[in-house]
Amino acid sequence: ILLISLVTVLIIGGLLILLASHYIVKPVKRLTGAAKEMAKGNLDFRIKHSKKDEIGELMDSFNHMACELQKIDKIRENFVSNVSHEIQSPITAIRGFTRAISDGIIPTENQKEYLEIIYQETLRLSKLSDHLLRLASLDSDNHPFYPARYRLDEQLRRMILVTEPLWTEKHLHIELDLQDCQVYVDQDLFEQVWQNLINNAIKYSDENGWIEVLLEDNTEAVRVHINNTGQAIPETDLPHIFERFYMVDKARSQSGGGNGLGLSIAKKIIELHKCKIDVTSNEEEGTCFTVTIPG
Numbered sequence: 001i002l003l004i005s006l007v008t009v010l011i012i013g014g015l016l017i018l019l020a021s022h023y024i025v026k027p028v029k030r031l032t033g034a035a036k037e038m039a040k041g042n043l044d045f046r047i048k049h050s051k052k053d054e055i056g057e058l059m060d061s062f063n064h065m066a067c068e069l070q071k072i073d074k075i076r077e078n079f080v081s082n083v084s085h086e087i088q089s090p091i092t093a094i095r096g097f098t099r100a101i102s103d104g105i106i107p108t109e110n111q112k113e114y115l116e117i118i119y120q121e122t123l124r125l126s127k128l129s130d131h132l133l134r135l136a137s138l139d140s141d142n143h144p145f146y147p148a149r150y151r152l153d154e155q156l157r158r159m160i161l162v163t164e165p166l167w168t169e170k171h172l173h174i175e176l177d178l179q180d181c182q183v184y185v186d187q188d189l190f191e192q193v194w195q196n197l198i199n200n201a202i203k204y205s206d207e208n209g210w211i212e213v214l215l216e217d218n219t220e221a222v223r224v225h226i227n228n229t230g231q232a233i234p235e236t237d238l239p240h241i242f243e244r245f246y247m248v249d250k251a252r253s254q255s256g257g258g259n260g261l262g263l264s265i266a267k268k269i270i271e272l273h274k275c276k277i278d279v280t281s282n283e284e285e286g287t288c289f290t291v292t293i294p295g
């Protein structure tokens, strides 16, 4: 009897080991293999399966993780190629014009015009490096962040004053409707937000257009609307304008010294503060950016 029970136990044990190896060890081995493939840089790798149990769920999660990693890798790749393009194009212009001037190809009376282009291109390069450093610092999550209570209406008024030479040059009409209002955010960071939004409003307005800055303080939130006339942003571009390096009209942005980073920096700062930025744009009402700061 003892022998029979021993054999039965051994058979049952063996069967259990076989089952365990089929249902647990094999899939775990496949997962390990997949993880090794990904470690080698093969982000296309996916585990095919039809399991509905916990192991199947784990495999689905693994595939999802691989998908997300692939997306991040694509973003990184695009970022590097955008940066190198944005560096290369001003350098090409600077190199070409300096060589042409030094070779005497450009007549003396036209040289000033080309020197001005060279100067503008160096400014663009310097702004690009400034923006990239700012983005890297904001991305690192240890950017200095000092929220404080201050008067938002005063900050907006100051920003409009600072940009006066730009809007008077384009003969823009500025309309301010700013009620007294206090907010609790990082003042320096928000200064960059208004700077980017107001500079855009000026840059993308047509001559003699108008810009309206409206500040409303409701009990649940403070809202700033920055509205400008001029060519509207096409509906298909609207969802992308906050992406890094996205420019609706590349020629127009770049002639104004832009790289398509201003709005992505503004959005990053706004999200750091758990605030919100929205945009609407149409031919009748122009383009309006709304920043919502919860109370």
Ligand SMILES: Nc1ncnc2c1ncn2[C@@H]1O[C@H](COP(=O)(O)OP(=O)(O)OP(=O)(O)O)[C@@H](O)[C@H]1O
Pocket (backbone or CB within 6 Å): 196, 200, 201, 204, 205, 228, 230, 231, 232, 233, 241, 246, 247, 248, 249, 253, 254, 257, 258, 259, 260, 261, 262, 263, 264, 287
């Ligand atoms: N107020 C606006 N009116 C019309 N179009 C706008 C406005 N603000 C932004 N855009 C569009 O959104 C794009 C992205 O804006 P963003 O500020 O990120 O970049 P940029 O102004 O081109 O360059 P940068 O801000 O780096 O100098 C712009 O190229 C422009 O086409």
Ligand SMILES: [Mg+2]
Pocket (backbone or CB within 6 Å): 196, 199, 200, 258, 261, 262, 263
């Ligand atoms: Mg801009």
